[in-house]
């Protein structure tokens with residue numbers, strides 16, 4: 351399962367690909383919605399980690415337009431907002447498709463919900 | 478006693494059959510659960526749900542315990558067969574097919590902590606014909622990118638089976654160079670059978686067993 355919560359943390363890790371490598375662009379994404387328990391406490395704690403614009407853009411790529419361009423100031427007490435955030439972060443599962451790096455164009459294939467993050471030898475950073 | 482990491486790389490060793498066998502074995506489940514509980518104890522997370530990374534998540538045996546504790550987790554593993562079993566078991570975490578020796582691409586501060594059960598020793602068994610795949614290069618990429626992806630004040634706890642003292646020194650040395658502090662916790666040091674090694678690493682200079690504020 352690739353959910354937007356994880357996608358929002360993920361940048362490209364190909365050797366030398368250090369800028370404009372986030373967020374990865376979804377391509378041919380097949381989405382499945384799976385309900386999961388709402389946990390406001392988790393969302394409030396996780397919120398500061400989010401890159402908001404990337405989240406909104408990526409959700410729109412997947413056909414969900416429920417999030418506002420900028421988060422409300424009362425984000426930690428606004429239940430309607432938190433419920434929408436819960437759905438976008440934790441209930442939209444990308445099952446098939448790819449994530450493509452906007453910089454180096456590396457394609458991370460997603461099959462049965464599992465993205466292949468393995469790099470070829472020449473893409474691995476040297477030490 | 479033959480060690481699985483000497484027989485074949487993990488993605489080969491844990492093929493379809495071995496992955497199912499390993500997961501359905503109740504003794505393995507019990508040991509895995511015990512070690513996960515202990516790792517969580519050593520992780521000493523602040524109260525409340527956290528975002529965690531399970532390094533070498535396998536079929537999700539540890540992940541289930543993280544679920545029960547109310548945490549959200551991401552699991553990475555190099556063995557597709559293990560991940561397939563995890564899918565069949567409908568674990569809650571997001572799963573990644575990943576070679577941890579190639580490093581992570583997670584944004585800085587992504588996770589509130591990391592656990593890893595019986596994985597670290599595999600990292601030291603790489604083929605050494607290429608400079609990018611020596612154990613040192615693999616450990617360096619792993620610890621450097623892991624350190625970056627953990628939030629300040631967080632910890633990473635690894636249960637592992639070191640082959641010898643040299644291997645412990647190598648692992649510790651690379652981890653400290655990557656910016657971690659911390660050390661080794663040995664449970665049941667005098668029991669040959671029950672003895673367990675936990676490498677406990679800290680981000681941001683907190684001290685084992687002490688509060689976050691102390692340096």
Ligand SMILES: [Zn+2]
Nearest residue numbers: 362367451454
């Ligand atoms: Zn890239």
